Amino acid sequence: MTMNDVPKIITSRFDQGDAHTLDGYRRTHGYEGLAAALEKTPQQVADEVKAASLLGRGGAGFPAGIKWTLAPANVWPRYLVVNGDESEPGTYKDRMLLERDPHQLIEGVLIACYAVGCGQAFLYIRGEMAHAQERMAAALNEAYAAGFVGKNILGTDFSVDVVLHWGAGAYIVGEETALIESLEGNRGMPRLKPPFFPAAKGLYMQPTIVNNVETLSNLPWIIRNGVDEWNKLGAETSKGTRVFAVSGHVNNPGVFEVEFGVTTFRDIIFDPKFAGGIRGGKALKAFIPGGASAPWFYEEHLDLPLEKVAIDRAGSMLGSGAIVVMDEDTDMVKAALRLVRFFARESCGKCTPCREGTTWMEKIMQRILDGHGRPEDVALLMDTADNISVDFMWPPRMTTICPLGQSATTPIASAVMRFKDEFERYVGGPIELNVTVKGAAFIGPPTRKKEGSGV
Amino acid sequence: MARLSSENLETAYEIIARYPVKKSALIPLLHLAQEQDGWVTDVAMAHIAELVEVTPAEVIGTCTFYEMFKRKPVGKYVVNICTNISCQLLGGEELLHHAEQKLAIKAGATTADGLFTIEDVECIAACTEAPCLQVNYRYFHKITHGEFDSLIDDLKAGTRDEIPAHGTLAKVRQHIPAARRAGAVAPTDRAEPVWLIRNRQEGAS
Ligand SMILES: Cc1cc2nc3c(=O)[nH]c(=O)nc-3n(C[C@H](O)[C@H](O)[C@H](O)COP(=O)(O)O)c2cc1C
Numbered sequence: 175m176t177m178n179d180v181p182k183i184i185t186s187r188f189d190q191g192d193a194h195t196l197d198g199y200r201r202t203h204g205y206e207g208l209a210a211a212l213e214k215t216p217q218q219v220a221d222e223v224k225a226a227s228l229l230g231r232g233g234a235g236f237p238a239g240i241k242w243t244l245a246p247a248n249v250w251p252r253y254l255v256v257n258g259d260e261s262e263p264g265t266y267k268d269r270m271l272l273e274r275d276p277h278q279l280i281e282g283v284l285i286a287c288y289a290v291g292c293g294q295a296f297l298y299i300r301g302e303m304a305h306a307q308e309r310m311a312a313a314l315n316e317a318y319a320a321g322f323v324g325k326n327i328l329g330t331d332f333s334v335d336v337v338l339h340w341g342a343g344a345y346i347v348g349e350e351t352a353l354i355e356s357l358e359g360n361r362g363m364p365r366l367k368p369p370f371f372p373a374a375k376g377l378y379m380q381p382t383i384v385n386n387v388e389t390l391s392n393l394p395w396i397i398r399n400g401v402d403e404w405n406k407l408g409a410e411t412s413k414g415t416r417v418f419a420v421s422g423h424v425n426n427p428g429v430f431e432v433e434f435g436v437t438t439f440r441d442i443i444f445d446p447k448f449a450g451g452i453r454g455g456k457a458l459k460a461f462i463p464g465g466a467s468a469p470w471f472y473e474e475h476l477d478l479p480l481e482k483v484a485i486d487r488a489g490s491m492l493g494s495g496a497i498v499v500m501d502e503d504t505d506m507v508k509a510a511l512r513l514v515r516f517f518a519r520e521s522c523g524k525c526t527p528c529r530e531g532t533t534w535m536e537k538i539m540q541r542i543l544d545g546h547g548r549p550e551d552v553a554l555l556m557d558t559a560d561n562i563s564v565d566f567m568w569p570p571r572m573t574t575i576c577p578l579g580q581s582a583t584t585p586i587a588s589a590v591m592r593f594k595d596e597f598e599r600y601v602g603g604p605i606e607l608n609v610t611v612k613g614a615a616f617i618g619p620p621t622r623k624k625e626g627s628g629v
Numbered sequence: 630m631a632r633l634s635s636e637n638l639e640t641a642y643e644i645i646a647r648y649p650v651k652k653s654a655l656i657p658l659l660h661l662a663q664e665q666d667g668w669v670t671d672v673a674m675a676h677i678a679e680l681v682e683v684t685p686a687e688v689i690g691t692c693t694f695y696e697m698f699k700r701k702p703v704g705k706y707v708v709n710i711c712t713n714i715s716c717q718l719l720g721g722e723e724l725l726h727h728a729e730q731k732l733a734i735k736a737g738a739t740t741a742d743g744l745f746t747i748e749d750v751e752c753i754a755a756c757t758e759a760p761c762l763q764v765n766y767r768y769f770h771k772i773t774h775g776e777f778d779s780l781i782d783d784l785k786a787g788t789r790d791e792i793p794a795h796g797t798l799a800k801v802r803q804h805i806p807a808a809r810r811a812g813a814v815a816p817t818d819r820a821e822p823v824w825l826i827r828n829r830q831e832g833a834s
């Protein structure tokens with residue numbers, strides 16, 4: 175199969191102007207997946223999703239069908255919470271799905287509730303997305319009126335309310351336990367896992383399935399076309415298609431649905447059908463493969479497939495499907511500072527290493543960028559980061575309640591390890607580091623060229 | 630600056646009724662208060678505390694965690710300029726500086742006429758459309774300095790009525806008709822969902 179004839183699964187209606195209306199949606203197979211699901215038993219639907227190996231699209235990449243089985247048996251009620259808080263820098267897909275195909279998500283939510291036995295669903299949309307909230311509200315109102323949501327759905331005994339909820343500006347609320355705290359009306363601070371795995375003790379301490387918008391948007395297609403069709407697409411563990419936003423210094427930045435696990439970074443960054451290469455004929459310097467939290471990749475990673483296992487092994491992650499491309503002229507110290515500042519601003523403050531560490535890392539980086547840095551500042555910076563993410567391992571060793579703290583150290587380790595010469599130019603002297611760095615993407619392949627030679 | 634108006638109170642009751650636990654309505658109600666007054670007042674917070682049956686301190690606790698809630702008056706138009714990575718790479722910081730020049734205020738401040746507040750914000754999920762900004766949470770993609778100036782001039786002239794005053798988010802609200810309502814499921818409602826029971830019984834027979 176070539177890249178061209180892979181079917182569009184969740185972006186198929188993006189160019190259909192009226193897809194957000196019930197009529198437009200129904201004209202293109204809308205709610206057929208729900209009808210098909212209601213013909214089956216909840217167990218059959220759950221089994222099908224499990225067989226589909228639908229990896230979560232929110233960041234962690236945990237298979238949805240398996241997550242659904244983690245809710246303890248015979249504990250009721252169960253809830254479904256949809257994570258539409260999209261705010262990982264570089265990520266732009268859930269907002270599009272919400273604005274352009276809201277019914278597809280509603281249908282996915284209903285299929286999940288039917289299979290898992292959720293008594294109520296909450297759709298948590300990021301506060302800043304006014305238009306997405308409007309589109310979802312309008313879609314829900316239409317779907318309720320037509321009998322697709324609410325009491326006795328399609329005339330059956332399956333009844334569930336889907337409640338539109340919206341946030342108020344806090345990146346950390348995207349973390350699933352913080353999302354639940356926020357939905358309970360509290361400050362959005364993560365809970366410790368264990369014991370507070372949402373599937374066991376989630377919303378109001380009840381079993382709760384938290385799934386990402388994109389994850390759930392795949393369900394109507396899977397149920398309508400069957401798991402065999404789905405499993406024909408993609409690689410061993412990474413099935414189906416996936417949506418990636420490619421931004422930064424490319425000719426044609428955009429949001430692309432590609433076959434999961436098969437398409438490579440080189441395809442999606444350079445192919446004219448996708449991002450079309452680096453702007454102005456410049457060379458690639460680095461790219462972020464999966465959102466601000468992901469360790470950076472370089473030229474030598476371009477031929478890796480967009481596949482979970484391969485990317486994890488190379489020391490980074492596909493995360494939220496956000497590829498940010500930086501050309502040869504990019505100031506890596508400046509770029510890293512911006513990312514560190516993001517994490518410092520967004521730390522919820524619950525754990526000391528994260529709260530204090532991110533703040534200090536930002537201050538040290540700012541001093542370096544302002545030209546007041548001393549050569550030993552870079553070692554200080556790495557030492558501070560090492561206190562949050564011990565030995566810069568991948569996956570990181572947790573020293574905090576949620577992974578935000580470790581994420582804040584990845585841009586630093588990426589930039590310092592690869593572009594040490596740029597830091598040396600800022601601080602005006604040679605840098606000596608005295609930390610252990612283990613993450614594969616930070617240290618790079620053994621044969622890699624000397625830093626600063628440009629890639 | 631006041632308690633929720635009677636019309637907003639109706640909306641508030643409708644929102645609260647959707648949740649199994651009243652406190653869950655807190656963030657939507659704070660948005661409602663901000664929509665009414667342009668910012669979140671102490672009086673409105675006290676009213677919300679009554680409505681969801683928590684203390685005013687708990688309402689303040691939640692309110693102050695979230696950036697969108699303003700505890701002081703802000704401009705009629707809040708201009709959020711993204712300077713995060715994808716936008717930074719394509720001129721987001723320069724756009725912010727240009728905005729500061731154009732409006733003669735620093736990020737975080739409000740113009741003397743009360744029309745504009747500028748904010749330097751984190752990623753707003755429009756990264757492929759960099760540099761981008763929002764005015765009262767409405768998007769403007771790939772904005773040049775010239776386009777920014779025209780936008781500000783239009784807003785001053787009052788010709789952009791698709792953008793409501795600060796505080797209003799979605800102009801469409803969810804409404805669940807009583808006849809179609811499945812109902813909020815309380816955490817104490819321990820019954821197994823009926824469709825699961827039926828399927829199990831059918832499977833057994
Ligand atoms: C700091 C942080 C921020 C996160 N932000 C989001 C987010 O904005 N959207 C999202 O779907 N998942 C986000 N996640 C991942 C969620 O915790 C959770 O894994 C996900 O919503 C589960 O859905 P999925 O299995 O369908 O991917 C975040 C995680 C962390 C640690």
Ligand code: SF4
Nearest residue numbers: 522524525528574576
């Ligand atoms: S790691 Fe940071 S963001 Fe996460 S819980 Fe701790 S302080 Fe909060």
Ligand code: FES
Nearest residue numbers: 711716752755756
């Ligand atoms: S980085 Fe600016 S919108 Fe995402």
